[in-house]
Structures are given as structure tokens and as C-alpha cells.
Amino acid sequence: MITCQLLDGKFQERCFADFREISETVERNRRKLHDLPLEVIIALLAKLGRSVIQDPAINSLDGVSYISLWLRKGNLEKICRLNYQGPTYCEDFTKTEHSFELCALPRGIVCHWIANNVPTLAFFSVVQAVLSRNGSLVKAPEANISTIARILRHLAETGVEVAGKSYSGKDIVNSIALVSFDGKDNNLSTRFSMAADCKIVWGGSDAVRAVTALPQKDHCETIPFGPKYSFGVFDREFIESDRFEGALAAAVKDIAIFNQAACSSPQVYFFEASKYGIDEIAKKLRYFFEKLPEKLKRQPVSQGMASRIINARGHYLLDESKNIVKSDDLSWTILIDEDVKLEEPVHGKTIYIKEVGNIDRVVELVTRKVQAMSVCILDECKKRAFASKVAYKGVDRIVPPGRMHDFDLPWDGILTLSRLVRWVLLKN
């Protein structure tokens, strides 16, 4: 059984046995989206950004204020310019340096499998399909479907005037269907996969492997955003500089956002040996954890997360070679040890901190599974050299503290919009 929360612009719950009617409706409606100038799509999305932040029902949710920032016109324009290698390829055939013209056309219907660790993930996934003018079938987690529906309702009510002509967000929303079904139902999962001209998969290893293994159309493009890991590093000069405390405050915010469950959430920080001992750094971190706004400090903890935090704390309390600084409740935990390794995530603002003799020891830990690295190296040349080393080993994003969750495109090393279009050439 498929439950559809949005179809043909109507926000009402309907049940379907298969995806035929749903995909036919989206296929029909995506034509209007295709015909909208990119300038109009961006104007509608930018106006949406200004309106969601006014909605008290959702503006306090994790990530919604960031949506508002991300949807600024200038940001969307820059994203499109970078992903489409120029401003006009997605509007019409455009001359290249070669003997042909080039045009970026939507692939058709994008089926999105959305993970549930980040409430706003479905929205970001859908916007990428919209900016590439694809129709979308979105399998969103039940816990987050109301958030994305609420944002899309705003979009449906959004209107703009560009070059003297009125446009409505309805033309975008009509090309989107929100569905939910049991992911373990192989039959429905296969049908969903077969409906796709492109699949975007967000999730853990099992989910990504299962979805990528499903039968699909021969031409279907698959964009997997699989399990990733993030961490940070500080060099001695940075630690001893006057920028250190500000960076620690920003690092704590990176930990706290999404209660540390995102792939861009740092799980470990390495500190090069400095005039501050690791216990002193832990004290500073404690101060910033305690200073967090209440909403970030006390986020809901699931039973599974509570179990992991309680057990991690137990290990560090009992093991004499380790140390721990923690809140009385399960709000935040700092686990201190000397093992130079990347630890399995605990989440729930449980951060491992480790002292290293030289930050270059961290380079060998990097694998292709590392997404974001928060790098604090004072000397710019040293920083660039370090970035080259870790990038070669596998890191996708090298960012300063406080910017780990910035939804930049490329993401996970992928220029998504570029993959969401067919590059069609015209040779004369």
C-alpha cells in the first residue's frame, strides 16, 4: 500500500496500489515546470525562503532557518552557475568552445529515497530536482513528511512577477508527489525504482545498497548519498591563537545541529599538542556546550541513542586510561582518550577529543567515507598543503568550524544538478 500525501498539487492523503497514476500525473505536470525560466524558479524559491521563516509552525524546526538562508536568490544563482558550468546551458542550446551547442535538459522523474536523520533533507533533495526542472516522487520518512508538506504548501501559495508576467509556485508543486510505503516491501520498492529516470538515495549503507540493487530503467541515473563520516582537526598554532575559543564555540554548534546525526556532523576532534592540555580543552568545550541555546542543548534523545550514550559514558568512566566530561543528563558528553582513530558515532552531542603530537598523523585516518573535515590550521600555506593531502585520501569538503552543515553543491563530491540533467548537444 502506498500512501500519497501530495499529488497533482493536492495535499490530501490518498492510497494507491502502485505508482502508475502517481508517476503519470507527475510526468504530465513536469512539463509546466520545464517551461518555467530558471530565473522564475529561483525567484519563487527565494520568496518561499522568506515565507517559511515567518511560519511559527515550522520555523523552530532544526534546519528551517537555514533553508531560508540557502534559498536566497544570490545563493541559488551561484549554485546553478557552478553546477551548469555557466548561466545559460539550462535555458537553451548555448555555444561552447567546441563545434557544437549544448543544452541541459531534465532527466524526467527523480525518485528520492530520504533518510530520517535530518528533518529538512527531503526539501533539499527536492529543490535540486526542481532547479534541474525534473518531476519528483519523494519517499519521505513518516516522521518528517509533515515538514516537507508544510514547506511545499507555502510554495504552492507563492507567486512572483517576472518581466511583467505572473508565475505561481503551484507549477512547481504540481510536479512533486510525496509518498510513503514500507521500504521492506520489495515489490513496491521495485515499482518505485522502475518509475525513476534518476534515483537520489540518502541513507545508511544497507539502505543505499538495497536501493541501488533494485531493478531500474536502463537509462536511469543513480546518485547515492550514502553513509559518510565527519570530523575536525586543530593545529598547535591555531590552538594557541586568539581565534581558538571562537572556533571551539563554532565547533560545538556543528556538533549540536541535528543532534550530531547528520553525515556532516563531527564525531571526533583532534588537537595538536599545545600549551593547553586536552583536559583544559575539554573544560573550554564544556563551557560552550553549557552556553548552547536550550533548543540545541536539550534535543530529544531516542532510546537507541540514549543506550549508546549511556554505554559510551560507562566505558570512559570505568577505563582508567580515559577521561570524560559530561552533563548530568544526556545532553552532551566529551570523551577523552589517546587512541588516534576515528570512532564509531554515538550521536546525541557525544564528541571524542584526542591529542596528537602532529596533525599529519590524522591524514592516514582519512578514507573515502569521510565527507566533511573541519580544519583549523593557522598558516594558510600549511592549511592548503594539508587540504591537498586529505582531499587525495578521500575528504569531500574541507571547511572551517561552524560551516560543516552548509549545504554546498558539490555535496559528497557530486555536482548534483549537473548529474540531474541530460547534456544534449546540437551540432550544425
Place this chain on the structure above:
Amino acid sequence: MSHLSLNTLLATEQYSLADAEKKASLLPVIREQLARARENNRHIRSFFDKQGVDVGRIPTLEEVPPMPVQMFKYFDLATCPQEQIVRVLKSSGTTNNLASKVPLSKITTANQIKAVNATLSGYLGKKRRVFLVIDHPGINDHRLELTARTAGVRGLSLYARKMHFLLKENNGKLELNLPEIEAVARDCAGADVYVFGFTYIIWSVFYQQIRDMKPGFKFNDVRLFHSGGWKKLEAQQVSRAHFSEEIAKVFGGSKSKVHDFYGMAEQTGIIFVDCEQGNKHVPNFSHVIIRDWQTLKPCGVDEPGLINVMSILSDSYYCQSILTEDIGYLVGLDDCPCGRKGRYFRFKSRMEKVEVRGCGDTFRA
């Protein structure tokens, strides 16, 4: 308020102490036991020191640091000198392949036996009884690690005069042990018996196979104890009342004498038996705190939280405060209609550990 010693608490009629009275008795005993634990175990010393706990000055039972039950798998939590440990009980868990290791001294073992006797005597009287186990004999092999199933059998067998296993294993499948069942029906007619089994096995194996037979049990008095989760039975829409009624019929007993109980290998000797009202009562030598899994603070009545089981039975391992991975809720204090004093609670479920963690789930390749 006077403080009672462990021996007095064991000898006193169970469930006769009011909650406040019992708490006042347990605290000084626990402080003393923890001082010894701190002296004898560097891990426990680290555990207290990192939390700034001065064991001699712990003000309330709520502030005794609870040990996460999983830590028995990773650390030696002995609280006495090694030479006093006579046996290490190993209990296999369901979460991973590691076994909990529970070091037992002679004193601990003796206290556990006294505790089970003291608890069960409230249900079974003073005389030892014939013990019928709804499982196969291999379950009681002492060379094997303890599981939730075997822990129940071994814990309750401390009260047994004689044991009979009503099931047998045949090519890895459980089935009725018919010759044994016939022998019990013949030889134990008119006797007082007690029965134990794992809830799901009682229903899905024993009951399904025996319900159409007439085993001809004619006991004088029969009490049935069962433990283990209800999830599978709930999925089959079997209510507790229906379960009790049907199982009581098989043994020719009363459904009011069918008791669910809760216990764990790490707290052997302490069993929380359902009273006639369906509530679990806490014996004199034990205490239960339900803790909010977010704040770790004690929950109020009806608020679900982690079950924290406290005990003074062991001088050989950290039993004084163990934080389980089970969810329960407090029903009340000192006022259960069954007449038992002290706090009473209900078990709700195991902690939900399975969760989809999305794209930030693991570093493992």
C-alpha cells in the same frame, strides 16, 4: 528511623516495609558496600572519582551511580579480593556475542539463595516444592552461559525439592516430553508444585501441543511463573488474561496463580513477581528507580523510563545499582490493593535500539 541489616531484611517478611523505611535501611548498607568496592576495584574507583562521588556521603539511593548493565561484558566488576570469588557466572546477551561476567563469592551465592527463598515463600509457602520446567533439560547445563531463559530456571530452582523438564529437544526443535509429563501426572498427584517457563515457549510450544490432550494433572496447589517478552504474543493478539486462563486450565489451577516475573542474570536472587493486581513488587533487600532516559532523573508515577535495579545481596560484584536496558513505569508507593508495601512497577518493553540512522550512521566500511 532504624536501619536494618541485610540478614534482617532477608528474614523480615517480604514486602512488609514501607518505601521510605526500606530506603533508609538500604542506604547505609550500600554506602558501606561501595566503600569496599572502591577499595578493591580500580575500574569502580575510576567510575566514582570521575563523577566526583564520595561514597561515604551519598545522600540518597537516587544518587548512587548506576552501572550500565552492558559494562558487565567489558569490565571486571568484582568488588571483593579475587581469592574470594568462587565462580564467574556468564550470561549471554541478545545484543552482541559478548557474555556478561558476574563474579560470585560464597556469601553472594548464599544471599541470592536466601533472597529467592524469601521472595518465593510469599507465593509458595515455607516448604520446598516440586519444580516443573517448561523447557528441555539441556537448558540447565551449568557449563553453558546463562541466557534470559536459563537465568529464570536457575533462579527459581533454588526453591525446588525436585525438578522435571516437560519438554525435550528433538533435532533442535522443542516438543512435549510425554513420558515425563505422564510420570509427573502420576507421581505428583496431590502435591504442591510450581512451574516456570519462558512466556513465548509456554504459549507457542507447550500450550499449542498440549491443549488438545488431557495430561491429567491433579496437583494440590500449583503456581506458574513465566518471564520474557510479550512482543511475539502481542503480535499474535494473545492477551495476558487469556494466556493466564488457558495455561491455568492445563495445570488444573487458578489463573490468579499465574505470575509474570522480571529478573536478570546480573541481579540473580532478585525476582519481581506480579501480584494479583499485575504489579511487580520490590523485595526488602532491593530497590527500583525508574529513570527518564533523557535526564536520567527519577520518573514519577506512570512515566516510562529505564529500570534501575538496586540490591545489597552481593559482596562480590557491583549489584548496588544497575541500569538495565528495559523500560518500565512506577505504578505507586505502599498502596497496592494486594496489600504489599513498598513501591510497585510494571515492565513495559526492552529499549528500542534498532533505529535507522541515515547517512551519518557508521564509520565502518
